[in-house]
Amino acid sequence: MPEERVEPKDRSTVRSLLRLWPYVKPVRKRLFGAALVAIVASCIGLVIPLVLKWIVDGPVAGRDPGGVWLGALYLLLLGLAEAALFGVRRWMVARPLAGVEAAMRADLYRHLQRLPVAFHDRWPSGQLLSRGTTDLMMVRMFLAFPLTFLLVNGTTILIGFIILLMQQWTLGLVLLAPVVPLVILCAVFETKYSLVARKAQDQVGDLTTVVEESVLGIRIIKGFGRHRSQALAFRALSQRLRSTELGKARLLAGIWAAITTIPELAIGAALVLGTVQVADGGLSAGTLVAFLSTALALRWPIESIGFLLAMSQESATATERFFEVMDVAEEDDMAAADGGAPKDTATQGEMVFEGVEFRYPDAEAGSTPVLSRIDLRIRPGETMALVGATGSGKTTLTALVPRLHDATAGRITLDGRDITAMPRQELRELVSVAFEEPTLFSASVGENVLMGAEGAGEEELRRALAVAQADFVYDLPEGIGTQVGEQGLSLSGGQRQRLALARAVVGRPRFLVLDDPLSALDVHTEALVEAALRHVLEKTTAIVVAHRPSTVMLADRVALLSEGRITAVGTHQELLRGSAEYAWLMAGATSAQEGSFAEDAFPDPSDEDRLVPDVPAEKGRTR
DSSP states (O other), X not given: OOOOOOOOOOOOHHHHHHTTHHHHGGGHHHHHHHHHHHHHHHHHHXXXXXHHHHHIIIIITTTOHHHHHHHHHXXXXXXHHHHHHHHHHXXXXXXXXXXXXXXXXXXXXXXXXXXXXXXXXXXXXHHHHHHHTXXXXXXHHHHHTHHHHHHHHHHHHHHHHHHHHHHOHHHHHHHHTTHHHHHHHHHHXXXXXXXXXXXXXXXXXXXXXXXXXXXXXXXXXXXTTOHHHHHHHHHHHHHHHHHHHHHHHHHHHHHHXXXXXXXXXXXXXXXXXXXXXXXXXXXXXXXXXXXXXXXXXXXXXXXXHHHHHHHHHHHHHHHHHHHXXXXXXXXXXXXXXXXXXXXXXXXXXXXEEEEEEEOOTTSOTTOOOSEEEEEEEEOTTOEEEEEEOTTSSHHHHHHHTTTSSOOSEEEEEETTEEGGGSOHHHHHHHEEEEOSSOOOOSSBHHHHHHTTSTTOOHHHHHHHHHHTTOGGGGGSTTGGGOBOOGGGTTSOHHHHHHHHHHHHHTTOOSEEEEESTTTTSOHHHHHHHHHHHHHHHXXXXXXXXXXXXXXXXXXXXXXXXXXXXXXXXXXXXXHHXXXXXXXHXXXXXXXXHHSSOOGGGSOOGGGGGXXXXXXXXXXXXXO
């Protein structure tokens, strides 16, 4: 299973979490206010032992029932006040932190839309999905609870020990003795837990990827009866995640046991020493009760340190994973100085490739480029067919026009303007695309088609459906408003391809890029679509990837692409006569489509020895 692994940066937990400040800053007043309320509530809890001291040394010692009831009332009121203040804290942070999570998720989604296609080629979708869901949920939980209570509990512990030392400094020193070993244990725990927390979150991303692929590929899994092997693969990943989570649990259990046991031993020692002092008359019973009550009130703030550190570590790794994606540079959308309109209006509608080369970003240095020295000029209003063997780089070449990938050398111009000098939004308004593998979204038929042109209306929609011979949509249960479902899998392959073609032509683009857009159609539907498409192509400049002679016949000229190079350009008949490789490709395509070679797919009979040229093997990475 492919997976993207990013080495975690050597950054402390605090430095990682500080990167959240731009998102937290707008709600900082509510968070600080909530923390202040929680500190007040926690300090009220420390007042309760002082009331107990007053009750024991006063009304109890003086046998005053009225005083005892009054003390009980004070305790009840303090308890209610503490509970109410913690409720107010929860109310104060709920809405703003939900807004922080929503803002981070919106920024992540927006950023993903602007990242290069090469990024999405490398990263598994499950890893991205887990960053936008579980990781951000962890961040919100950290801001809501650990962030506040690390401050609150730290303040409570500090104030509590001051009270303890003021009540009886000798017993207070006994309780301070565990501080040094606890600090060392927490430092070791933080180092180990950060590694296992990152490992678990990455494994959640892997598991999410498998689930998503299994759902989207359920037809393949069922068709080949692979449900058992997929279940085994899922179980293996689940077991791996389970083992990692158990490792986290063991670390947390260890630190929790240590943080609980060591202070308890200190409290036991203080109790014994305090009892001896009471017996000797050096300490009042009320003071000992207040001291022990204060010490017990500090149990939760101390014991929660391990739990809060664990959540902080998980939140820090979640923050790192979030910013690993956010730190990836977006597509540069700044237009260069020469990005203005061309002075020569004769170039309107012209597409030119000048010395274009391309290799994928992850290709080894010095490797053979996928495309090499592509020089091609498509005249205004002309349709150019792109023909070549599988793996020759046709799809890659067409992907360079809308800048799904950027050429590594040379340039492409539209209307005389370098496409790298255009803002991408403007470029993609000029260029419309239809891919061989059509992608539809969970939306209505009309919404899917109108994605091809912002602001297009009902008339443009119906015209595009007519061009693509997609009249079948009117027979769907709700017509154009029918929801096509995820990936459009409720439709046939040919229906999806026709809707994708309609999406490409709905905006009447100046430039049209079609990657074998009719491959899933039967011959009769293909003929109807081609007839309608000819009228569209008369008014636009188009480049069409073609594998069948019928598609080639839509073009004014044909460019033959071989091993990443343009080896011949001409009309269909010219290339049949002058290029053995082209004749071989067309003969094979005709045979596959019709079951026998078409006569016009051959050059002159005397040249039969040139019909099957020695086509070199493919080189490099191609698509």
